[in-house]
Amino acid sequence: METPASLQGVECFVFDxxxxxxxxxxxxxxxxxxxxxxxQLSEAELPKLALEWRSGFFKYILNSFAAGExxxxxxxxxxxxxxxxxxxxxxxxxxxxxxxxxxxxDAWHDQKRKLRARMF
Numbered sequence: 001m002e003t004p005a006s007l008q009g010v011e012c013f014v015f016d017x018x019x020x021x022x023x024x025x026x027x028x029x030x031x032x033x034x035x036x037x038x039x040q041l042s043e044a045e046l047p048k049l050a051l052e053w054r055s056g057f058f059k060y061i062l063n064s065f066a067a068g069e070x071x072x073x074x075x076x077x078x079x080x081x082x083x084x085x086x087x088x089x090x091x092x093x094x095x096x097x098x099x100x101x102x103x104x105x106d107a108w109h110d111q112k113r114k115l116r117a118r119m120f
Contacts (some may be wrong), residue, residue, distance in 0.1 A: 024108070031107030038086075038095040049085065056081035078105045094106055 028050040037043065060077050072080075082101060085093075096104070 024054065027107050027110040028053065028104070031104050031110070035100050035103070036095055038091045040089050040091050052085055053078070053082055056085060073104050074108070076110055 025047070029046050032046045033043070034052065041049065043116075057077055060081055061071070064071060064077075079101065082104060086096065086101075093101075
């Protein structure tokens with residue numbers, strides 16, 4: 001197969017996998033629907049919770065950068081932000097225990113896996 005003229009000289013492609021090139025929202029809400037809901041949450045609230053989680057992630061990172069702190073891992077930030085959001089809603093580690101929270105944090109990687117599967 002011949003390389004199109006527009007791609008000649010291109011050595012690599014770089015993708016932003018934090019949602020610019022992928023559907024992060026569906027990955028997260030799909031993951032949330034896999035588990036029993038805590039009593040404090042309804043299915044209708046899950047899309048809002050996903051948006052709050054993503055927004056909280058960026059606020060955390062920007063505050064960390066502004067404070068001159070070393071950047072923690074993405075998974076660590078997602079975990080901290082999720083824990084803070086759930087705690088603010090009165091959700092303890094009962095229904096969404098540590099294992100489920102880890103699965104929810106891992107769901108952020110699903111978009112990357114889906115993209116890779118489509119590419120190769």
